[in-house]
Amino acid sequence: MADRRDSFAGTIGPARIVVCVGTGGVGKTTAAAAIALAAAREGRRAVVVTIDPARRLAQALGLESLGNEAREVDGAGRNGGSLHAAMLDPRATFDAMVTRCALDEAQRDRILANHFYQTIAGNLAGTHEYMAMEKLHELADTGAYDLIVVDTPPSRDALAFLDAPRMFARLLDNWLYKLLVTPSRGFARTAAAGAHTVARQLTRVVGAAVIEDTIAFFRALDGIEEGFRLRAADVYRMLQSDEAAFVLVVSPRPDTLEEASRFASILGDADMAVRAVVVNRVTPSFGSAAVPQGRSGAARALADFRALAEREAAEIAGFVATVPRSTVVQVPMLPHDIHDLDGLLTIAGLLFAPT
């Protein structure tokens, strides 16, 4: 049976939220920016939130710098559309979430000034991913955008963000929290007695000040966790809805493709569909031009390229069969890095080209 799939434009065009995922260095940030730029050209109000510590994207967009607040990219939109870009600052986003959810100013101040909070807000494993999702919520709330594109961090575990909205729930369910803060609530007396022993031992190891900060932090959270949980649940729902599309970016290498199949199935299990796969940096096959005769360097290089392109084509075909419901688009390896709007437009043109 013929393998008929929608074009990238048909699949991604209608989405209101696009999340680019993939392993490190495959082209997530580039794809995210190109998708947002393409929408801006079509007259939509698009925003791209990147996580790009290398700041290559700011350069490519012609911006001196990118910050946590979205800034408009001059001259990127057409037909009434616009492109905004932001670079996620997990700490600033966390602060904004605390400010939004705090029951009153005193609670907000208590949390923001707490040392334990200041440590985890920027650094705890999963905070980047969690805050990327919170940023998505924040931008969706403004109602200012027709399309929100979210880039994901170059973490080793590229799907950590799936767990991120539950990070707080996990933190609050944490045994340490229960032991330290609620020994008398819902715990048997023996457990409470044990808790004090644990607390005493911990105090010896990490120091009394740290323990005090930690306890003060969890106490200060009283009542605010519900707000956090609701927002996390909202984001989860958004990501599972028809308005959201995951774009899985991969490179045509066997190990990356294998990893990508695994991602697609994990996302599927979470009811988050990988609508499209971008196979990026595919070796061009140079068509069927006659190979120069002889044993010259050029002849050998061309033959090598062809052999590589053929191997990749076979690997890609094997991979494509594992994602039967996703649109697959191939983007060739360009002879240069993407370092300006024109470069991003080239990528956008290749992604959205009619097939």
Ligand SMILES: Nc1ncnc2c1ncn2[C@@H]1O[C@H](COP(=O)(O)OP(=O)(O)OP(=O)(O)O)[C@@H](O)[C@H]1O
């Ligand atoms: N099709 C392409 N041809 C040539 N260069 C490309 C192509 N796609 C991306 N690049 C370049 O590859 C580099 C990595 O791309 P990018 O930063 O988008 O990857 P990433 O997946 O976001 O990486 P990280 O995981 O580190 O965040 C960049 O310098 C980018 O310009």
Ligand SMILES: [Mg+2]
């Ligand atoms: Mg990146």
